[in-house]
Amino acid sequence: MFPFVLEKTRSIxxxxxxxxSGARYIAGGTTLVDLMREEVEMPDRLxxxxxxxLDAIRIEGDDVVIGxxxxxxDVAANPDVQRLQPLIAESLIEGASPQLRNMASMGGNLxxxxxxxxxxxxxxxxxxxxxxxxxxxxDGLNAAHAILGTSDHCVATHPSDVAVxxxxxxxxxxxxxxxGERSFPVEELFRLPGDTPHxxxxxxxxxxxxxxxxxxxxxxxxxxxxxxRDRASYEFALVSAAAALLIEDGVIREVRLAAGGVGTRxxxxxxxxxxxxxxxxxxxxxxxxAALAPQGARPLHHNRFxxxxxxxxxxxxxxxxxxxx
Amino acid sequence: MTENPSHLPPSxxxxxxxxxxxxxxxxxxxxxxxxxxEAETSAAPAGAGTSAAAVxxxxxxxxxxxxxxxLTIDPRQSILDVLRETLNLTGTKKxxxxxxxxxxxxxxxxxxxxxxxxxxxMHDGSRIETIEGLEKDGxxxxxxxxxxxxxxxxxxxxxxxxxxxxxxCIAEGHAGSPEEIRFWMSGNIxxxxxxxxxxxAVADAAGRM
Ligand SMILES: Cc1cc2nc3c(=O)[nH]c(=O)nc-3n(C[C@H](O)[C@H](O)[C@H](O)COP(=O)(O)OP(=O)(O)OC[C@H]3O[C@@H](n4cnc5c(N)ncnc54)[C@H](O)[C@@H]3O)c2cc1C
Ligand code: SF4
Ligand code: FES
Ligand code: FES
Numbered sequence: 001m002f003p004f005v006l007e008k009t010r011s012i013x014x015x016x017x018x019x020x021s022g023a024r025y026i027a028g029g030t031t032l033v034d035l036m037r038e039e040v041e042m043p044d045r046l047x048x049x050x051x052x053x054l055d056a057i058r059i060e061g062d063d064v065v066i067g068x069x070x071x072x073x074d075v076a077a078n079p080d081v082q083r084l085q086p087l088i089a090e091s092l093i094e095g096a097s098p099q100l101r102n103m104a105s106m107g108g109n110l111x112x113x114x115x116x117x118x119x120x121x122x123x124x125x126x127x128x129x130x131x132x133x134x135x136x137x138x139d140g141l142n143a144a145h146a147i148l149g150t151s152d153h154c155v156a157t158h159p160s161d162v163a164v165x166x167x168x169x170x171x172x173x174x175x176x177x178x179x180g181e182r183s184f185p186v187e188e189l190f191r192l193p194g195d196t197p198h199x200x201x202x203x204x205x206x207x208x209x210x211x212x213x214x215x216x217x218x219x220x221x222x223x224x225x226x227x228x229r230d231r232a233s234y235e236f237a238l239v240s241a242a243a244a245l246l247i248e249d250g251v252i253r254e255v256r257l258a259a260g261g262v263g264t265r266x267x268x269x270x271x272x273x274x275x276x277x278x279x280x281x282x283x284x285x286x287x288x289x290a291a292l293a294p295q296g297a298r299p300l301h302h303n304r305f306x307x308x309x310x311x312x313x314x315x316x317x318x319x320x321x322x323x324x325x
Numbered sequence: 326m327t328e329n330p331s332h333l334p335p336s337x338x339x340x341x342x343x344x345x346x347x348x349x350x351x352x353x354x355x356x357x358x359x360x361x362x363e364a365e366t367s368a369a370p371a372g373a374g375t376s377a378a379a380v381x382x383x384x385x386x387x388x389x390x391x392x393x394x395x396l397t398i399d400p401r402q403s404i405l406d407v408l409r410e411t412l413n414l415t416g417t418k419k420x421x422x423x424x425x426x427x428x429x430x431x432x433x434x435x436x437x438x439x440x441x442x443x444x445x446x447m448h449d450g451s452r453i454e455t456i457e458g459l460e461k462d463g464x465x466x467x468x469x470x471x472x473x474x475x476x477x478x479x480x481x482x483x484x485x486x487x488x489x490x491x492x493x494c495i496a497e498g499h500a501g502s503p504e505e506i507r508f509w510m511s512g513n514i515x516x517x518x519x520x521x522x523x524x525x526a527v528a529d530a531a532g533r534m
Contacts, residue, residue: 003380006400006446026447033403033442034423048447073436097512098497099490100424102436103443234511 001037004044010051012176012208020178020206023047027069027105030096031112038120040129041113054107054210057081062216064088068107068209072162073098075106085214086324087165087223087242094227095161097234107209110163110173110189111201114156115236116145127153128197135197143302144238147310149264150298154197158190158265159236165225167266168242168258171214177207186212190265219246219254222324226317227260228309237261239309241317245281252276252285257318259293262310269293272314281322283315290314385449389414390458396445404440404448405429408455416456416485420514427513430486430493431455437493439512456485467533468492471526479517487513491527500531 007023009015019025023045026032035041055069057078064085066075075081076092096104118124118136125134137145137155145155166186174183189201203209223244229235240260246253255276257269272289279285290311297307384397389412398407405422408414408431420428422441429441432454459466468491471477478484490513494500499509506524515523 001401004400005381006383006444008447026444028442029444029447030424030439030442033444037422050447097424097427097439098493098499098509099427099430099437099439099512100442103438232511233508 002039002042004036004042004046006046006048008048008051012052012054012210015047015049015052016177016206016208018045018047019208025049025208027108028071028100028103029108030100030104031108035113035120039122040120049208055105059084060213064214064216066106066212066214068211069105072096072101072104072106072109076101083221084216085169085220085223087169087220087225087244088162088214091161091165091225091227091240091242094225094233094240106162106212109160110166110186110209110212111203112160113200115159116156117141119156128156128193128200131196131198138300141302142300143305144236144261145300145303146262146264147294147297147299147303147306148262148267149192151193151195151197151264153195154193154264155300156193156197157261157263160266161225161227161237161240161260163190163266164240164258164260165223165242166212166214167268168244168256169214169217169220169223170256171212173209174211174213175203175207175209177204179204181210183213187266187268193264217244217246217254217256219244219256222246222321223256224317224320224324226313226320228313239306239313241310241313243314243317243321245318245321247281247322250280252279252281255318257314259310259314262294262297262306269314271295276318281318283319286315286318287311290318383446385446387445387448387450388452390454398445400444400446402445404431404433404438404443404445404453407445408440408453414455414457417489418482418485420483420486425514426483426486427490428483428486430489430513432489432493435496437490454489456488459488466492466530468495468526468530471530471533472523475522475525475529477519477522477526478515479519483513483515483517487515487523491523491530494527495531495534500527503528506531 024043026046026048054067056067057070058065059080072092076089082089116137118126119129124136127135135154146157171186172183173186225242227237227240229238237260239262242258244256255273257273259267271292275289293310293314294307299307382397383400386395408417417431418428420426424439424442429439430437431440433451494509500506503524506527
């Protein structure tokens, strides 16, 4: 590996100052070390943030508040998270492996980079890695790539599972940077590739994710995450769906829906949601709403199947959410 | 050598080229990596294909299988590298070196992790357990016995990682049924497909422990 300097800190201010002057945060390292070893990312200064007091999980009113350094495994196993936000727990357990979840942090998970194989092949054109070089996936092996939110410059999916759940549930995040603190919806963290595919998120230089807040709603407990992939576990999603339902008097009162594996960012499905409110929770209604999900899809040569698989996955996720007692 | 479920697509001409590249990179890394004593005296070990800029060495303590070590290491070393190359504990295997196969699984402060993606310099004061630390006074642990009884291996390359991960799986309470064991052991890939024996061994040991 190339040379770099590793610094540690126990102070949020010092961490932010270091990052503002060019250092990269490192948490679990499960994305960063991997990409550094392949020389896809080559930061010369790392700031180890694991000494910061940002790993707590707490309940505030109806909200579950998760520190950015909480480990995926700890969040998934937390009894409050399981009880109040089962969708968060389930989407975490469906991601990566137990060993990785023991190391990987919530903040790092949201900022993990794409799994497009060309992104990691230093000799393949890739606009995300080297802006202006071209995109090898558009005419290449693109079965796993996105059908929604793509541009002529990049078609990679956002790989995070829990991000899909967080976007469905209207979670917000708090960040701190040289200019102070701000909060915004997790959905706004992710950029579409457009003609700047190398810019993936909306954090300002030096900004540190400190916590993620998941508001509780009456729909939260009837919520499921369904991940369709090439094998039963330890694989990224081909298509995934996060669904939360509130059913009253036999009618859907509230619904939250988002999809993974299909978009260049976690894909909230507001049109499908609107279509479902007031309907009976039946397959017919689910199917009619889910049919709206691939609106605007631009399938590639090898990933046309996602246009069909996406609505089916949504229907099944809604059925599963409806079955939750 | 590379079992890499996380990179899609799973097969195809360019992944095999990639595998070849990785094999070369791994060989180069092994050839140029400094031994512990070299690292102590020269703070500028050569990284494959990079400038010879100085990398300040890091001194830390680590308890490995109950023995405390004070080590001066290169910050680029993973826990896996430190175990295999600095401490000569080669039981922990380097498979993919990318977090994808589980061959390098060890317990750090009681939790199973992949040691290949973990910078050792970030683990000052940690307690690490590896396959070498399991045997007590010449006796195998129940899970090790169970791997032998149920033939939970063929070539044996993935076995140390499977056993360390199995200990984690049992300790976490995720060994209740074969389905549960399969799901919670999915971070460990076995090229030979010895999974039925592995699942049986974990189930058996979970019952005994
Ligand atoms: C084999 C494999 C399979 C995987 N499968 C899945 C899967 O199925 N689903 C899934 O969702 N994920 C999967 N992952 C990805 C894994 O979940 C991420 O690597 C992990 O969550 C990243 O967290 P980390 O703490 O290790 O991040 P790091 O590697 O430490 O950091 C990642 C990035 O985030 C930045 N960063 C970290 N923390 C902060 C912070 N608090 N504020 C600002 N910036 C920060 C870092 O600077 C870096 O750019 C897989 C990974 C591997 C290796
Ligand atoms: S899809 Fe995006 S990440 Fe993949 S090669 Fe094209 S530009 Fe690079
Ligand atoms: S060597 Fe494959 S996961 Fe670490
Ligand atoms: S890889 Fe050979 S026994 Fe598992």
